[in-house]
Amino acid sequence: MFSFFRSLATPAPIFLHNTLSGVKEEFTPLKAGEVRMYNCGPTVYGYQHIGNMRAFVFDDTLRRVFEYNGYKVKQVMNITDVGHLTGDNEGDADQGQDRMVAALRREGKEETLENMKALADFYAEAFFADLEKLLIKKPFAFPKASDHVREQIALVATLEEKGYTYATKDGVYFDTSRFPSYGKLGAIDIAALRAGARVEVNLEKRHPADFALWKISKSDIGWESPWGKGFPGWHLECSAMAMKYLGKSFDVHTGGIEHIPVHHNNEIAQSESATGKPFANYWLHNAHLQIEGKKIAKSVGNTIYLYQLVERGISPLAFRYLLLTSHYRSPMNFTWDALEGASAALTRLYRFFIEELPKKNGTGNKSYLKRFTERVNDDLDTPGGIAVLWELVKDASVLPADKHALLLSFDRVLGLGLSESDKRGKEMRPLPVIDLKDLPEDIYALVKDREKARGQKDFEEADRIRAILSERGYGVSDSPEGTSKVWKEAHS
Numbered sequence: 001m002f003s004f005f006r007s008l009a010t011p012a013p014i015f016l017h018n019t020l021s022g023v024k025e026e027f028t029p030l031k032a033g034e035v036r037m038y039n040c041g042p043t044v045y046g047y048q049h050i051g052n053m054r055a056f057v058f059d060d061t062l063r064r065v066f067e068y069n070g071y072k073v074k075q076v077m078n079i080t081d082v083g084h085l086t087g088d089n090e091g092d093a094d095q096g097q098d099r100m101v102a103a104l105r106r107e108g109k110e111e112t113l114e115n116m117k118a119l120a121d122f123y124a125e126a127f128f129a130d131l132e133k134l135l136i137k138k139p140f141a142f143p144k145a146s147d148h149v150r151e152q153i154a155l156v157a158t159l160e161e162k163g164y165t166y167a168t169k170d171g172v173y174f175d176t177s178r179f180p181s182y183g184k185l186g187a188i189d190i191a192a193l194r195a196g197a198r199v200e201v202n203l204e205k206r207h208p209a210d211f212a213l214w215k216i217s218k219s220d221i222g223w224e225s226p227w228g229k230g231f232p233g234w235h236l237e238c239s240a241m242a243m244k245y246l247g248k249s250f251d252v253h254t255g256g257i258e259h260i261p262v263h264h265n266n267e268i269a270q271s272e273s274a275t276g277k278p279f280a281n282y283w284l285h286n287a288h289l290q291i292e293g294k295k296i297a298k299s300v301g302n303t304i305y306l307y308q309l310v311e312r313g314i315s316p317l318a319f320r321y322l323l324l325t326s327h328y329r330s331p332m333n334f335t336w337d338a339l340e341g342a343s344a345a346l347t348r349l350y351r352f353f354i355e356e357l358p359k360k361n362g363t364g365n366k367s368y369l370k371r372f373t374e375r376v377n378d379d380l381d382t383p384g385g386i387a388v389l390w391e392l393v394k395d396a397s398v399l400p401a402d403k404h405a406l407l408l409s410f411d412r413v414l415g416l417g418l419s420e421s422d423k424r425g426k427e428m429r430p431l432p433v434i435d436l437k438d439l440p441e442d443i444y445a446l447v448k449d450r451e452k453a454r455g456q457k458d459f460e461e462a463d464r465i466r467a468i469l470s471e472r473g474y475g476v477s478d479s480p481e482g483t484s485k486v487w488k489e490a491h492s
Contacts, residue, residue, distance in 0.1 A: 012374045014069060016252075017329060019186055019260060019283040024379055027282065029251050034074070035066045038242040038280065040255035040263070041077040041142070043084040044123040045103035048130060049303045050319060050334065051289040051296040055256050057320055058286040058328045058380075060136040062254065064413045065376050075139040076245045079127075081120035082146045083215070084234045098231070101219060113221050117146060130306050133316040135415045141245050145237040149223045152232040152240040156213045156225075158274045168204035171215040172227050176207055179269040183209075185283060186260040211235060211266050235266035239279075243271065253280035257287055286328045293333055309339070317416055318343035324382040324414060346416065348475050352393055353407060353418055362405030368392050369406060376413050385413065394470055396463035433485050443474055447484050450476065 014027040029035055039059040042048050048056075059077065066073050085096040100116050109115045124144075131138070145152075156172055159165050164178050176182045176190075183190045190209050212233040214225060222229040232240075242250065248271075255264060264283065271279040288295070291302045306316050322342035326332045368388060375384035389410055392403060411418040436444060446465055453461040469476050475487050 012370075012377045014065065014377045015379055016282055016284060017379050018281075019285050020184070020281075022187060025282070029071070030249065030281065033070070033072060035071045035252060036074045036246040036250035037063065037066075037076070037252040037254070038238070038246055038250060039075065039077040039139070040238060040253075040259060041079050042124075042127055043080040043099055044120045044127060045084075045099040046123060047305050048127050049296055049305055050309075051291070053130065053134065053306065053319070054289045054323055054328075054332070055254075055286050056131065056136055057134060057323045058284075059254055060134075060415060061324070061328070061380055061382060061413065062252070062284065063137060064415060065380060068373070068413050069377065074246065075137075076141045076143065076242065077139045078238055078241050079120070079124050079142050079144045080234065080237060081117065081124070081144050082221075083232050083237055085215075098221070101221060111219055111221060113146075116221060120144070120146070130316075133306055133310075134320050135317065135417055137415075143241040143245065145232065145241070148237070148241050148244065149232060151244050152236050153214075153223075153225050155236060155240045155243075155270070155274055156227075156232075159213065159270060162273065164270075164273045165213060166206065167227065169216070170204075170212075171230060171233075172213045173205060173210045174213050174266070174270055174273075176209045176211070176269060179273055182269050183265055185265050185268055188261050188265060211262070213270065235263055236270060238263075239267050239271040239274075242267075242279075243275070248275040248277045248279075250280055252282045252284065254284045254286070257285045260285055284328075287331045289323075289332045289334055291334045304334070312336075314339060314343050315346070318346050321346045321386075321414075321416060325386060327383055328380055349389075349393070349416070350418070351475075353404070356400060357404035357407070358401045359404060360401065362399070362401040362403070364405055365392075365398055365402050368395075368398070369409065372406075372410050372413075382414070385410065389414075394467045396460055396467055400459070433487050436484070436486065439474075439486060443469065443472060443486070446472075447476060447486055451484055 015024050016027050017024045037059075040055075042052060056077075059075075063073050063075050082098065082100055084099050100120060101111055103119055104111050104115055107119070109119065124142075128142075156165065159174065160172070164175055165172050166175055167173075213236050214227050214232060215230050216228045217230040222231050242253070253264070253267075268279050290296065291304060294302055296303055306319070309316055309319055318339060319342070322334075322339055323332070325342065368391075372385050372388045375381045375388055378384070389407065392398060392406060395403075398406075407418055436447065439447065446469055450462050450465040450469075453459075453465065466476055469486075473488060476484050
């Protein structure tokens with residue numbers, strides 16, 4: 001598939017910013033032609049808000065870039081349905097209440113394992129539905145923590161046998177002093193970790209950065225283990241599931257930047273202590289999404305979900321487009337105005353693709369293919385890739401059929417649904433078409449000149465005028481009868 005584009009240009013090497021080294025590195029897989037990738041998934045105690053979804057669009061884009069370059073990708077994303085404690089909000093993942101138990105209480109349900117699993121299934125299905133709305137590809141596996149307790153108990157037992165653990169009255173802890181390189185991910189200063197409060201809460205911890213592998217249950221929810229009835233630590237879950245599905249060492253591990261100091265350093269420590277092998281070769285982290293300049297928080301009252309976009313008549317793919325206009329490692333500020341602009345730009349792209357481009361016989365353009373590939377292969381520079389896309393749209397020197405073929409190729413990475421643009425275009429909010437008699441005189445004259453050029457089948461001249469109109473801030477498309485529709489467009 002798409003072997004035609006393979007012949008046009010040799011893809012540039014893929015460069016990724018590796019949090020482990022702190023620099024951008026050329027990607028080299030452990031096995032030629034294959035990528036094994038683990039993504040930290042959601043804790044399914046409620047609906048995922050749009051800030052959460054930024055990470056999953058990033059994961060999907062990374063996968064698409066690998067596949068665009070011919071790699072076979074084995075992608076695993078976990079579902080956390082036990083063990084993630086509320087203390088993580090205050091920087092202590094070992095304290096507080098299990099978020100799933102808190103959700104049961106919130107919804108007035110009896111605290112049983114069966115109810116917890118049912119609640120997790122409900123919110124996991126809602127999450128899967130959101131992924132579909134954003135055209136996020138389904139990973140190879142969505143392992144749930146509660147389905148892999150046996151593997152997690154086995155991992156704790158291995159660490160215990162090797163002398164990396166100690167017991168306290170509330171569970172089993174990993175002794176970070178036994179792992180000299182603890183904190184190597186992100187060059188974390190262990191002494192600077194805000195761990196003093198944790199030691200005060202749990203005086204049995206030997207060192208501030210030590211973390212729970214197994215917690216003794218304070219409720220009826222738990223599993224039997226050699227250390228008592230309880231549940232696995234949040235960090236342990238990811239290590240056990242990643243290694244089960246991807247092996248002791250794999251290529252890429254991703255997550256949000258909030259995971260770097262504790263969660264991901266803990267994963268590395270326990271995994272590499274157990275196996276004696278490097279855990280993941282490349283660690284990638286996306287920056288946070290804020291809303292109107294503020295951190296997303298229920299206490300602030302600024303939580304937004306995908307269904308709220310739909311209620312406003314905005315396609316979730318407009319949100320995906322908006323995310324792609326910012327680099328994944330750059331903090332991003334969401335505003336409704338920005339989303340409206342993204343929606344208008346995506347609608348313009350759909351309508352151009354539907355109304356202006358023939359669907360066959362494209363022969364491609366080596367220059368545009370090379371430039372787009374180089375951009376997305378440079379640490380997922382999707383803003384640069386989108387800039388190339390719009391330059392292609394406006395370039396009158398490229399034949400329409402070639403534009404069609406190239407835009408479909410670009411969309412293998414961007415995931416905007418161009419192959420279903422007829423359907424997607426109908427989902428978008430209609431553009432505010434301007435009556436021709438209300439246009440400024442110079443714009444009206446250009447529109448009429450363009451109609452004349454199209455009538456004479458001078459499509460090169462028509463495209464040239466379209467580019468001028470776009471530079472002036474106007475979009476234009478044509479009906480089958482040859483009359484033009486004009487609107488004020490949002491430039492990318």
